[in-house]
Amino acid sequence: MTTTTPLNVEALRKDFPLLTRSVHDHPIVYLDSASSALQPQAVIDAMARYYETTHANVHRGVYATAEESTHLYEQTRVVVGRLIGAPDPAHEIVFTKNTTESINLVAHTWARTNLKAGDRILLTEMEHHANIVPWLMLAEEVGLEVRYLPVDGEGRLDLTDLATLLQGVKLVGVSAMSNVLGTINPVAEIAAAAHSAGALVLVDGAQLVPHAPVNVTALGADFIAFSGHKMMGPTGIGVLWAHASLLNAMPPFLGGGGMILDVKLDSFRAAPPPGRFEAGTPPIAEAVGLSAAVDYLSEIGMDRIRAHERELTSYALARLDEKLGSDCRIFGPPAGEDRGGVISLAYRDVHAHDLAQVLDQFGVCVRPGHHCAKPLMRKLGVSATARASLSLFSDEHDIEVLIEGLVEAGRLFG
């Protein structure tokens, strides 16, 4: 482990206007970044400035603001691509609506043209519905077999039978970090095995990209999908990265303006990537916001963010255990290298919705429910958990308020 300069969390908190809000007469304690992150002022300002001074549609007009708008939009590909070490960011970053749409794009274009009846897809039991349902839909349509890498008792992927499971598999879909367990999966190891077996690898980066350094080449990813709003950008913009060679061979996704070279009454020619996959007016202001968000994260440093959240996860797990003991069941691996700042828990027999409702009275924002991972919840034997997820602005005080709220919920429902 390399040492990094710790974050000045107190100073960073001032960057987030929403953190000055009170809820039920308590300062807000935002522990739901895994669901959607808060925006720093820099992102909000960038988007407002764009609308105030620049807005015009992209790839159309020749006037000054249209040129500037197009430049800002295209420049965001480079900014985002650099964050994840994309070899050719200008041509390999495709903007979508969110992670879900990015994965659906791959299912509709690459998979539909490259997979046939009897082919196999390997997913994992800890995938978000966004990386299960598109494949089940395609499986039904084409006749694919969908297999799953199991999750072990500690909340890690069990790779024991990986080689066997990979037989006949054309695509592996794996989350880089679980949105329920916080497990950071050994994607590089899985990708190496997948490539040896002749399969491509799609990485769901929604949870990892916002919280740790990610390099697509080191990961061995062929596709990676993630969302702007989970990395302190706005909602409405997501990212798909794939190698240019893959994108070049993929048919279009949605049809419309912007994705064509030529249209006749009876035919069309598709534009080259990335425009090929971006029919219609794209999320331009959202791209400007995303660019500002990536700049914000990069300036702090993804390695420092990861170090802070790892340390705070470690603190939180230890404090929960110390204060609540066996009353509090925590899902996922112990603190360490492969544990991100997502803490799903059950407290005594109190239902997650009731926990979250009581916590709300303390200003604490956590997510109750199945977290769009019902197969995993079944495996864990619970219908819902309460999930606290950390961010670069989270601190020890947030954890103490969380614990205070849990104790109160126990008192009320015990």
Place this chain on the structure above:
Amino acid sequence: MGDFDDLYREIILDHYRSPRNRGELASPPAHRVEGFNPLCGDEVVISLLVEDGTLSDLKIEGSGCSISQSSASLMSSAVKGKSLEDVYQLIHTFKGMMSIHEALLGKDGEAEEPEAIDLNELGELAALQGVVKFPVRIKCATLSWNALAQGLDEVAAGVS
């Protein structure tokens, strides 16, 4: 904590801790119906026995939050032994209490006392009116009621 205390009234907590009419009835003759909230995974399984136009017995199984489970328990106490006509009327009134508040909340964000609903008719069930100040939880409160309505409709239609 006014709204909060209104949500978790003592009677609700009591029904949550000690649910009434818990269990299952042999089916047949009882009819079984399931209610499921895909948002939170809460579920109820209701066994209901209709004899001579009366809901002569019902039992409820299930898992979920305090609101969904206490609502199911309160409902079971309120409808057991009632004529189907009265049960349907109660379902209507209860759902009215939930939806009228929801509509008012939508307009100006402030809950108002319902005018068309006679809360006396609801008895203990009126304790659940605090739920409407928490729109996300309304589905928890109505879960068992929707399942009961569905079950009664199925019985009427001769579905077994």
